[in-house]
Amino acid sequence: MIYALRLFGSRLLITLLLIGLAAAGNAQEHPGRPSGGSERRAEQGQHGGTAGPNQGEPGVLSLLPADSVTQHSITTPAGKLDYTATAGTFSLFDQSGERSAAVFYTAYVAKSENPANRPVTFVFNGGPGAASAFLNLGVVGPRVAEFGPNGNDGSKVRLIDNPDTWLAFTDLVLIDPVGTGWSRAAKRDGGEAFWGVEADAESMAKVIALYVAKNSRVSSPKFILGESYGGFRAAKVARALQSEQGISVGGILMLSPMLDGAFQFGGERFALGAALLLPSLAAAELERKGKFSQQALAEAEHFALTDYLTALAGPPLQGDAAQKFYARVAAITGLPQDVVARQRGFIDDAYVKDLRRGEQKIVSHYDATFATDDPNPESAAARGPDPILDALVRSYGSAFVAYARDELGFKTEMTYNLLAGDISGKWKWGSSRRQPSVEQDLRDLLALTPSFRLMIANGYSDMVTPFGVSRYVLDHLPAVDGEGRTELKLYRGGHMFYLDPASRKAFTADARTMYASPITTQPD
Numbered sequence: 001m002i003y004a005l006r007l008f009g010s011r012l013l014i015t016l017l018l019i020g021l022a023a024a025g026n027a028q029e030h031p032g033r034p035s036g037g038s039e040r041r042a043e044q045g046q047h048g049g050t051a052g053p054n055q056g057e058p059g060v061l062s063l064l065p066a067d068s069v070t071q072h073s074i075t076t077p078a079g080k081l082d083y084t085a086t087a088g089t090f091s092l093f094d095q096s097g098e099r100s101a102a103v104f105y106t107a108y109v110a111k112s113e114n115p116a117n118r119p120v121t122f123v124f125n126g127g128p129g130a131a132s133a134f135l136n137l138g139v140v141g142p143r144v145a146e147f148g149p150n151g152n153d154g155s156k157v158r159l160i161d162n163p164d165t166w167l168a169f170t171d172l173v174l175i176d177p178v179g180t181g182w183s184r185a186a187k188r189d190g191g192e193a194f195w196g197v198e199a200d201a202e203s204m205a206k207v208i209a210l211y212v213a214k215n216s217r218v219s220s221p222k223f224i225l226g227e228s229y230g231g232f233r234a235a236k237v238a239r240a241l242q243s244e245q246g247i248s249v250g251g252i253l254m255l256s257p258m259l260d261g262a263f264q265f266g267g268e269r270f271a272l273g274a275a276l277l278l279p280s281l282a283a284a285e286l287e288r289k290g291k292f293s294q295q296a297l298a299e300a301e302h303f304a305l306t307d308y309l310t311a312l313a314g315p316p317l318q319g320d321a322a323q324k325f326y327a328r329v330a331a332i333t334g335l336p337q338d339v340v341a342r343q344r345g346f347i348d349d350a351y352v353k354d355l356r357r358g359e360q361k362i363v364s365h366y367d368a369t370f371a372t373d374d375p376n377p378e379s380a381a382a383r384g385p386d387p388i389l390d391a392l393v394r395s396y397g398s399a400f401v402a403y404a405r406d407e408l409g410f411k412t413e414m415t416y417n418l419l420a421g422d423i424s425g426k427w428k429w430g431s432s433r434r435q436p437s438v439e440q441d442l443r444d445l446l447a448l449t450p451s452f453r454l455m456i457a458n459g460y461s462d463m464v465t466p467f468g469v470s471r472y473v474l475d476h477l478p479a480v481d482g483e484g485r486t487e488l489k490l491y492r493g494g495h496m497f498y499l500d501p502a503s504r505k506a507f508t509a510d511a512r513t514m515y516a517s518p519i520t521t522q523p524d
Helices: 021-026 133-140 190-194 197-214 229-245 271-289 294-313 319-333 337-342 348-354 392-406 421-425 439-448 467-475 501-516
Strands: 044-047 068-076 079-093 099-110 120-124 143-147 157-161 171-175 222-227 251-255 361-364 367-373 453-459 486-491
Touching (some): 099 190, 120 229, 133 143, 143 392, 229 251, 229 439, 319 337, 337 348, 348 361, 453 467, 453 501, 467 486
Parallel strands (some): 120 171, 120 222, 251 453
Antiparallel strands (some): 068 079, 099 171, 143 157
């Protein structure tokens, strides 16, 4: 997912998105490797599992079995759908010809009379450091995880058939970047060669190229779906595919994406970032009151980018003007007015702790409508695990391991890394003094490929990657030929809005429409 590495009590984001940007300006390259990244690049590859298990070589890769290919069927609203599932690995090699990594993937291919013409979508989560089990069992795959009768108990996770699987309209290839899932570097310290914006995009582009060549999918329409940092990754991978592998993608779908580092790492007193977050807090308060409407939300968005932004960007308000302003922010967000005043309107860090402090509840950054008992109610500031990230969704890991073993036939003693926290701390953001961003990548993709489409999907109550940021970035892209090539879709819920079955169903329907809609351009 993108999962902003958010540590409670700090402006950093939690193990699914981003940490380590503080080192961006002076990030070190992997020892002994040139700074240009060419040595890190995966120059060659082969289908890792077809040659049999890796037991002939030393190290952790010896634990990986041969690829497993199994046959399945599922009943969808359109009828019975037969498909082939492959759980396996691709090998990556460095320029010396030495194997540098094995990358785990899961592919689902529907039975079709003309498979080469079916779309194929390449999927990954974010972190950096998150495996693809989230999107596999949460959105697109043929099986979906349920979390008890109320949908919020990770101890009661079970898999059921997914009536909204994307396999109905696209084949799927879910990829775990090196260090996540069952993807591993060949050497103990070899993972760091892949842990950076450029190297990560190159390796993922290489894996996609290997799959396309191995499975004769050159003529298939190609799409990328990425969640959280995976949305950021999707744009970088699409450009790497275009420039290094000669493969153009027809579209990208970003789910709760990180788009510009300025809004993740802008600091506690970044006025524009606070203004773009406020509508998400307003949406959460409207939900709590049972008064959610597009008109009410639009009014909050207008206030956020007018009076609220002006007040935060200017000198601190005084007297009656200050109290009137703080009262309005309190009414919109549900926070006590004295908390808003103490923060002078910058309320992000106070929100999760103070919104329901009187009930000894703590709110999740990943969904501002979701709260659980605060494990540290006596603490002045929020600290401890996130109610969603560190509780509910962790169960995706155990569910996927059982699914891969029992249904897909992929059996290994290797630990499945659902969220590899060490990767985020070692991530190389690049040598530029600018914040990491995909704005230029999106501009290039839209300009160079006339049929390229972009859909960004956000949950209304997500504090990690607020929908206001997505709207802001899209609004500042230049106009392009063709109607409907960029769009923002919003759903009830938070960062992982697909935890709500209704939102998951709506997102799937919107994605299906995007895949089926041709691009119309005006003649010159």
